[in-house]
Amino acid sequence: EVQLVESGGGLVQPGGSLRLSCAASGFTFSNFWMSWVRQAPGKGLEWVANIKVDGTEKYYVDSVKGRFTISRDNAKNSLCLQMDSLRAEDTAVYYCVRGGSRFDRWGQGTLVSVSS
Amino acid sequence: EIVLTQSPGTLSLSPGDRATLSCRASQSVRNNILAWYRQKPGQAPRLLFYNASSRATGIPDRFSGSGSGTDFTLTISRLEPEDFAVYYCQQSGTSPLTFGQGTKVEIK
Numbered sequence: 001e002v003q004l005v006e007s008g009g010g011l012v013q014p015g016g017s018l019r020l021s022c023a024a025s026g027f028t029f030s031n032f033w034m035s036w037v038r039q040a041p042g043k044g045l046e047w048v049a050n051i052k053v054d055g056t057e058k059y060y061v062d063s064v065k066g067r068f069t070i071s072r073d074n075a076k077n078s079l080c081l082q083m084d085s086l087r088a089e090d091t092a093v094y095y096c097v098r099g100g101s102r103f104d105r106w107g108q109g110t111l112v113s114v115s116s
Numbered sequence: 117e118i119v120l121t122q123s124p125g126t127l128s129l130s131p132g133d134r135a136t137l138s139c140r141a142s143q144s145v146r147n148n149i150l151a152w153y154r155q156k157p158g159q160a161p162r163l164l165f166y167n168a169s170s171r172a173t174g175i176p177d178r179f180s181g182s183g184s185g186t187d188f189t190l191t192i193s194r195l196e197p198e199d200f201a202v203y204y205c206q207q208s209g210t211s212p213l214t215f216g217q218g219t220k221v222e223i224k
Contacts, residue, residue, distance in 0.1 A: 045153075045161065045204055047213040061212050095160055101208035102151045104172060106160035 002026040002105045004096045009110030016086050018112060022079040022096030030054075030074040033100025036081050038092035039109070046092075049081065050100040063089075086114045118142055118207050120216035128224040135192040137219045139205035144185045146209030152181055152190045155218075156201045164203075165190070195221070 008020040020036070035050040049060045049070040058070050069082040079096055093109040119142040129135055139150070148168040153161040163172040165181035168188055178193045192199055200223050205216040 044218050045155075045206070045215040047206075047215070050213075059211060101149060101213065102163065102166040103153070103161070103206075104163045104166075106162070108160055 002098065004098065004105060004107035006094065006096045006107045006110040009094065009112045011113045011115065012086055013116050014087060014114055016114070017082070017084045018086065020081040020083065020094055020096075020110060020112070022107060024077045024079065024096075024098075027098070027105075029072075029077040032098050034070075034072060034079045035097045035100060035103060036070060036079075037095045037097050037103065037106075038090075038112075039095070040089075040092045043092075048094070051079070052100070083112070086112075088114050090114050117212055118145065118210050118214050120205050120207060120214055122203075122205060122216035122219045124219060125217075126220045126222060128222050129195055130224050131195050131197060133195050133224075135195055135199070135221055137190040137192075137203055137221075139183075139188040139190070139216050141186045141188075141207060143210075145188075145207045148184050148188075149207060149209040150183070150188050151206045151208070153204045153206065154199070154201050155204065156198065161204065192221075 003025045005023045036048040051058050051070045067085045071080045091114050095109045096107040097103040098105040121140045123138045150168045151166045152164040155161040169181045180191045202218045202220045204218050
């Protein structure tokens with residue numbers, strides 16, 4: 001069974017940093033692009049970033065470029081999102097998602113709250 | 117950026133009814149790379165269709181996806197209780213990947 005389990009969310013002040021992690025199991029992680037998608041409270045879905053199977057290509061939505069960094073460790077079946085210079089508008093549930101263009105498996109999400 | 121506009125915003129129907137959801141793109145979606153998702157309250161989204169009309173694994177045939185270019189449709193032939201949820205379309209033909217704002221299907 002495919003499982004994606006996120007961790008690392010929490011409350012952080014504006015300008016602070018958080019590192020999200022995603023533990024993947026039940027599939028060959030190194031064969032799949034991976035992504036992060038977020039959902040602000042009561043709002044719709046927004047793609048944040050994706051990463052190629054070998055980590056050599058990474059893409060970001062403009063609003064997080066230069067602040068967020070996606071990475072992966074295929075040996076550990078893990079995906080990460082380093083989030084720096086956080087803003088109030090980054091407050092959302094962050095989902096770890098399998099796929100780079102179509103998202104066929106989702107984690108349950110981890111909540112990131114940016115507030116003073 | 118391709119803007120996806122979903123209509124209606126809310127659809128009020130009864131179990132057993134037919135639901136027709138629309139997703140219109142601000143420009144043509146390359147290769148019709150458009151997906152549909154269903155999100156039940158408190159849950160993560162689930163993929164329903166990709167490439168506009170290819171049904172994802174485990175999705176029942178009461179769901180159908182169609183369309184091309186800028187106009188896409190998700191049809192649910194007979195609503196089951198679990199279908200009352202929010203539905204999103206998403207394009208990945210052009211970066212950045214974008215989602216529609218969602219259509220809520222609620223019980224009338």
